[in-house]
Amino acid sequence: MSTETKPLSSTPRTTLRRHKERGAAERSSLYEVLDAGLVCHLGVIADGVPLVLPTAYGRDGDTMYLHGSSANGTFRAADGQQVCATVTHLDGIVCARSAFSHSVNYRSAVVYGTATVVREEDERWQALRVITDHLVPGQWAAVRQPTRKEMAATAVLALPLAEASVKIRTGMPADPPQDLDHSVWAGVLPMSVAFGEPHTDPHVGADVPVPAHIRDRCQHGNPTAVGGAAR
C-alpha cells in the first residue's frame, strides 16, 4: 500500500509551537525534501555529547538508509539508539525592513527515530543500491557493484520514517505593517543549487562519452533549483 497519503505522525517533538504556518503535514512533503537532498546531518550521542556529521543517504519507501565506513565509530554509537537526521535546502535570503524580520526561505525535514546497523546482506546490498541511485539515478547499473571485501568495509544504518517534522518557508518578508513605509529595499534573494558541466576523469578513454543519465542528473537532478522563493 502506498504510504503517500498517510499523514505525518504528530508527536510532542514534531508539533510546531511557533510559525505553525511553516509546517507541512503530508508525508509526500517529507519524501520531497529527502529526495531533493544529497547529504543529511546525522546527530548521535557519542560519549555523552552530541555529534553532527554530514552523511550520504537514500530513501527506500519509509526507510532512510545512511552509509559510512564500517570503521566509523559514529555508526556503532548510533546502533539501537535514538538519532536525528536533518535535511535542509536553502531557497533564498529574505531581506526585511528590520533586522528582526530577516529570515531565509528553506525546506527542512527533521527525522527522529531509533537507528539500526543493518546486518542482513540482501538489505545492505539494496540499501547501497538506493544510496548510489540517490546520488545519481541510474548509476548503480552503470558501474561495478561491490565486492565482498567492499561490502565488509561498508556500514549501513537504517532509520524508519515514522516520526518527522517538515518545515517550509516561502515568499516575502513578514514585516509588521508599521515598517512598510520605511524607504528600505526588501525582498528575496533566491538561491538554488546549480550543476556545472561534468568534468571527465583524465583516465577515461576518449571513446567513452558522458552517459545520458549523468547529463540528466546535471540538468534536472536537484529540485532545489526549481523550488525556492518563487513558490
Added chain:
Amino acid sequence: MSTETKPLSSTPRTTLRRHKERGAAERSSLYEVLDAGLVCHLGVIADGVPLVLPTAYGRDGDTMYLHGSSANGTFRAADGQQVCATVTHLDGIVCARSAFSHSVNYRSAVVYGTATVVREEDERWQALRVITDHLVPGQWAAVRQPTRKEMAATAVLALPLAEASVKIRTGMPADPPQDLDHSVWAGVLPMSVAFGEPHTDPHVGADVPVPAHIRDRCQHGNPTAVGGAAR
C-alpha cells in the same frame, strides 16, 4: 592578536582516523568554511535524545553566534551544555567506476564546545549585528535595528571556536588501479550555489532601487560558487 595563524586544536574527537588527507589543520580553513555558509546544523541533547536543527549563525573572531526565538526550547536545552554545530558545503558528486568509490566533494566544519545563552545586552546586540551581516554584508546598517521588545524575543547562543574538525574533499574519484580499465564514465559533477535576480517585495516603492550591497551579495556572496571540484 590575530588568531589566523594559530593551528586548529587537535583533540581525540577532532583527529581524523580515516581519510587524513581531507583534514585541514589551519584555523583559516575553519573561518573559510564557516564564513561561506548561511545555516549550520546545531546538535543538542534534549530530553536525553539528539536533536539537529538548521540554524542561522555568524562569526565574530573565535566565537560563533547562533540566534533563535527566546521561546526556543532547544536553546534553553543547549545553555551550558556540550553542543555540536556543523556547516557543510557540497561542491560536487564524484562518480567512480565502482559504486564503492563514489563520493562527494565537500567542505565541512564540525565545531564542538559548550554553548552559552548570551545575557549581556551589548554582546547580544553585537551578535545580532554579526548574524545579520553574515546573511547580507552591510545589511545591519541599512535596516531598522531591533527594538527592546524584539531583543527580548530573541535568544543568542555563543559557541567558542576552540575545538573543531575541518574536512575538505576535492578532485577526481579515487578508483583502485584495477578499475581504471573499465570502460565506464567517471568524473565529477560540479555543484555550486547560485543566486538569482533579487525579487523585490511588492510593497517597496518604485523609487527604491536594489541597493549595491544586495547586488554584491547576489553576485559574489557565496564562496561555494568558486570552490569545488575544480580546485
